[in-house]
Amino acid sequence: MIHASAQIGHNVTFGENVVIEENVVIGNNVTIGHNVIIKKDTRIGDFVQIGELTVLGKPTSSNKKMARKPGKTLDPLVIADHVTIGCNSVIYRHVKLESGVFVGDLTSIREKVTVGEDSIVGRNAIVETNTRIGKRVTIQTGCYITADMIIEDEVFIGPCVSSSNDKYMGMGNFKHQGPVIKRGAKIGNNATLLPAVTIGENAIVGAGSVITKDVPANKTVVGNPGRIKE
Amino acid sequence: MIHASAQIGHNVTFGENVVIEENVVIGNNVTIGHNVIIKKDTRIGDFVQIGELTVLGKPTSSNKKMARKPGKTLDPLVIADHVTIGCNSVIYRHVKLESGVFVGDLTSIREKVTVGEDSIVGRNAIVETNTRIGKRVTIQTGCYITADMIIEDEVFIGPCVSSSNDKYMGMGNFKHQGPVIKRGAKIGNNATLLPAVTIGENAIVGAGSVITKDVPANKTVVGNPGRIKE
Amino acid sequence: MIHASAQIGHNVTFGENVVIEENVVIGNNVTIGHNVIIKKDTRIGDFVQIGELTVLGKPTSSNKKMARKPGKTLDPLVIADHVTIGCNSVIYRHVKLESGVFVGDLTSIREKVTVGEDSIVGRNAIVETNTRIGKRVTIQTGCYITADMIIEDEVFIGPCVSSSNDKYMGMGNFKHQGPVIKRGAKIGNNATLLPAVTIGENAIVGAGSVITKDVPANKTVVGNPGRIKE
Incomplete structure (x- = not known):
């Protein structure tokens, strides 16, 4: 299901059962695996590869006990050119993956994170919110x-x-x-x-x-x- | 694919490619993400949110070498009101998630586990069988x-x-x-x-x-x- | 979507939204869960069970910074008889799972790995490339x-x-x-x-x-x- 509002570049390959929600922008020469879900507003550059069964642009959620409440107005997920993302991964809104970044399988990156050029976030790695990762970093x-x-x-x-x-391990609202x-x-x-x-x-x-x-x-x-x- | 035997409440939102097997019961005001799989007999309360690509109500499996054989008659998975579950997670049969529980992405909970009210089971956490988790616990x-x-x-x-x-690290059938x-x-x-x-x-x-x-x-x-x- | 070139045995059960790419061979009495993706050339024996949302036969990918480049001619993934694989797992090309192997949920095994008879690779375990796992091993x-x-x-x-x-932690191309x-x-x-x-x-x-x-x-x-x- 590709929403009518999506802007899709040239030479984009879609797998089976792909879901693309509203206001998604996809560049040229992009490959999208089977059963990938691209949530609304996500922006994807050129020469990007997305593995199967991955979710891009997830909004934040929480329960009563969690200190951080989801922001009301998170920016979109932005994926620059030449980024590769693995299978079964979950990347949130308000993440910026710079050019050449590699994200493995079964990996998750939460909102308000930037990953710098050519850095690697390995398989099954988890990155929490509000963290800044530089260039040419290996995780x-x-x-x-x-x-x-x-x-x-x-x-x-x-x-x-x-x-x-x-x-303080959850004892209060300390910084x-x-x-x-x-x-x-x-x-x-x-x-x-x-x-x-x-x-x-x-x-x-x-x-x-x-x-x-x-x-x-x-x-x-x-x-x-x-x-x-x- | 929603099986004809499913009982679905009011104001339930289904994503694309959702599979709902036989005898599933879903309450009111529930949101189910794209490509979610709800296996047979699962019971879901009101105001529950299920993230994309998650499996609910998986039966147990094993091989020759495993000490615990799957029970023949596991109870259904029961999800109480106001539970939130992330993306790409796998929750087995015979689990009880009490009211307000939050389960992250890429998380798995095996059979015969209870998670108490308002507790959190974080992203990529794995909970094995026959474990009891109290109320307002953070994992x-x-x-x-x-x-x-x-x-x-x-x-x-x-x-x-x-x-x-x-x-004894696998040396025998000790308790x-x-x-x-x-x-x-x-x-x-x-x-x-x-x-x-x-x-x-x-x-x-x-x-x-x-x-x-x-x-x-x-x-x-x-x-x-x-x-x-x- | 089952590609016309696939060879499928007797008594094979397919879930919903399954994708089977070209030149896949599947034996008899195999069960394939919903939303499973079987990539091209994968060979599956008899009495194999594949959990939901799992990818089989993923080719390798990399970015500029990674020492190992994907091989041009990886062998297919080969899954022997009586293997059980969990949900949301990712198994690459050029892996051999011998008879009776059990692979858990949220698990990944990279290329050039052999897992010996009746061994277990547990949930959320990650196996990297070029590793040999013997028989009756528990991971x-x-x-x-x-x-x-x-x-x-x-x-x-x-x-x-x-x-x-x-x-040397990434300092150069040492063995x-x-x-x-x-x-x-x-x-x-x-x-x-x-x-x-x-x-x-x-x-x-x-x-x-x-x-x-x-x-x-x-x-x-x-x-x-x-x-x-x-």
Whole structure:
């Protein structure tokens, strides 16, 4: 079902059972897999590939217990040229995927997130709201990128890294702040980042480490709790 | 495809390509996203929202190597009023979601699980069979809630927490017992809970901790292995 | 939509909205859920069950930043007899699932992977490319099995275990080598395995441990970093 208001470019390939809602704009040379759902207002550039069974442009929802209520006027999802998105993924409204971004299968990115040029958001990675991801960043499979996080350019985040942003763990409406990962830092697989820690430029966090305080630039930190390795 | 035996209330909105199998009951003011599959016997209350590409009421399956064989007569999936379920999720038969529950995207809940009023089961969280989740519980994104676990009211479980229930790791048909998390306890992100540990009332488990034995009420435990922080 | 070139056996059950692309071969007594997508060239044996909203035979994709480019001539996905696959899963081309394999929901297996007879790849587990999984292996829910890994027969991998294969974390085109897990070894939940470690026959890795070097056969290792428990 393609809504009559959709604007579709040249050389667009549609799979079976695709749903395109109102006011969607799709560029040229785009491939859309079977059973893809493109929700209203989504804007897609040229040479974009969308895997099967993926939802693009989901609006926010919530229940009584959730601190953040859905915004009334979220911007559309904007997908720049040469972006590739996998299968069974869910990308919300008010996300910007810059040129050349790769998003894996079974991946989700919530609203108010920007992913910079040529960055990778791996399979089964989850990105929460209000987070900024730089250029040429690698977020590997299974990572959890919390809300209110800043990831600068050329950061490498290994598989299954976990982060958090609420040091009071739901006890009240305190300000949430996710980690800040500075340019070129590398995080080993299954590391745990506590709220508001800063990982310095080109610092290295060992696999399985638990980072409870800031890591200086160019240092390597390992262990639980993480300690600088001289 | 809506089976002729389905009972559908007033003001129900169906997306495209929805499949509703036999003996499904749907209340009033329900919104069902595109490509949703509602398997037979599922019961849905009023004011329920179901995201795209989600499966409701999946029966159990297994292979030769699996200890638990599918029950022959599982109850239907029951979804109470004001429940919200995300996209690309899979919820089994014989699950009860109480009023106001929120289930995220890419989430799965297996059979014989109850989720209490207003609780949250976050995106990409997986809940195994035979587990009881209380009221106003928060299970954040990416958590793994093992089988045979008890989570009391107002527990907070941070992102990517992992639990287990089989201390013999598949060596035989020993009794499985998951952790017990008492009322108001809080578990930090990426913590690891071993089989059968009890986390006491209002206890706090630090992010990245490995909990090998019981945690007393009101205490904070951190590290690997977890130790009480005085 | 079933492509005219598909070869379909006897007693095959199709759900609604199923898509079967060209040159697919399906055996006898196969059940295919609603909205399943079977991509071209996939070969499916007898008595296979495919859950809803699953993609079979996905070709590889990549962006500029990814070291591995998609092969031009990947073999088809081959699914042997008596295999069961869950819902919302994504299995690539050039995968071989041997007889009796069970694959859970929300699971993904990339190209150049073999899964041996009667093995289990649990829900929400992700298996990367070029990895060999033996017979009667259990990979529990939420595991991350990296590329270039060898898992021998009768290994047990608990929930949420994480592995990696790149000790230079994206710094260049060094050879990648995942862990080797020898026959009968058991890995506790949320353990972290560093690149190229070998876990010896019948060794045990404790839950939450971080394994930075080889584990001898028949030994138990716990902690961060992992140490032999005497």
